[in-house]
Amino acid sequence: MCEAYVSHTVKHYRFDTLVVFDGYMSKQSTKEKAEQKRRATLAVSRDVLFDENMETMATQEVFLAKELNKMRLITVLSNKFSICSIHNFHMQ
Secondary structure: OHHHHHHHHHHHHOOOOEEEEOOOOOOOOHHHHHHHHHHHHHOOOOOOOOOOOOOOOOOHHHHHOOHHHHHHHHHHHHHHHHHOOOEEEEOO
């Protein structure tokens, strides 16, 4: 799963880039929570325990509908980017 993100980043932006995860780990405003709740009703997902080598059986939309899945993915991607010498930063 993560290999696709790393490959895309390298192919389109090369290794000398900075990937910024903007606001995914921070507290959300009331408006953002309402929008997330609205989107969550469109796609149902469970918490998925995964590692960087797993292939997902869910669509991206369904997988990312669960906030915990999104945060886990960002953590794993951040580690993978760092291993591949791709700079990444988490905005607060």
